[in-house]
Amino acid sequence: PPPHCFHPPRLSLTDGGSAWRDWARTPLWRRAVVLRAAAQQLRDHAEFLAGFLVQEVAKPAKDARSEILRSADLIDYTAEEGVRLLAQGQLLASDAFQGADRTKLCLASPVPLGVVLCIPPFNYPVNLACSKIAPALIAGNAVVLKPPSQGALSGVLMARCFQLAGLPDGLLNVVTGRGREIGDYLVEHPGVNCISFTGGNTGLAIARRAAMVPLQMELGGKDACVVCADADLDLAASAVVKGGFSYSGQRCTAVKVVLVEEPVADALVAKVCEQIAQLTVGMPEDNASIVPVVDAKSADFIEGLVRDAEGKGAQLLQEWRREDNLIWPLLLDRVTKDMRLAWEEPFGPVVPVIRIQAAEEGVAHCNESRFGLQGCVFTRDINRALALSSAMETGTVQINAAPARGPDHFPFQGMRDSGIGSQGVTNSIKMMFKTKTTVLNLPQPNYTLG
């Protein structure tokens, strides 16, 4: 067993597990009942769990609470969607194929994959765990959850809610430890039949190590906000501030670069600065808008990006200020393509502005990035919005709003290095099963059922 595995999985990973086989035979409606009960347990323990998110990952208290409640809603939706989706199969007759008689009927139906390894990130240790666990369970799988090191207690307590809900033993197994110590062991384990991962560049290493298992991954993003000269600038400014600075920018869907058409750049920047001045900076317990970033290494990385941009001539519109991991919100104007901030994701409360001649230039910048998660476009011209959306090579384009994953049943996916597969409740359930076919060979050609 790997070191630091203080709660070894009850499921035997060496034989691919067995708990899921009983679970797969459990009627679908009963699986849904257990999931709904887990959702209720989360609601009942919302304050308690939120307290852990505040302490472990410095999530502002109100956001922590909404993460728990959002997770409960996601589980409920998954139970309902799973019942509808997994109830369906397909009947195919052989004579639809060129030259064939009706000598065979094929019954296709969903079967579980087996054991799903779920690895959520520190910024949503509960919600992005539930978005993997619930689809895996409703489809009849067992789960091994490897929570983030910061966020592990929240993960363990969230898993306890499933236990309190009556989930049979062996179906949700929590293995804590540092990714660099236990990650390879889990990812390469032959008992794992699917990996669902959310995080950064580690995903690329996982993809190289994992063998013959389906992968669902949401990795980094450099979500661009393209602002056209005809945009509602108040709306765009609010989206930049909410999208760029909420939870100190530690969201893969945060606005990570603003590309604004020159004629309105001064006005937009002024409006954004006005709103930044209203943001409170402090501790998550006090519901500050800007809270400390997750660790010193992240804070150092963010500072490195800012220093690089400053050295190359970017204009800092607020004073650079940092106390340990707490970084004050910062907008950098006149960022250029030779600066790291134009391409790298700070995952912090720092937003670069690039001035452009036309929105198409902004879309081209977005498409040049190795990331392609989301992007957004602000314009009053719906035809322009649709044309820009169609040109923007990202998994999602938001028109006149900041990037966001939710509502949680919307398809959510990244292009290029931003991910593999698609999420959102329905797509996640579809990730978690295979199709099994049984072929009935008929006693005589052209036999009909009716």
Ligand code: G3H
């Ligand atoms: O950090 C990655 C999350 O998938 C972003 O989710 O848009 O709901 O904050 P969000």
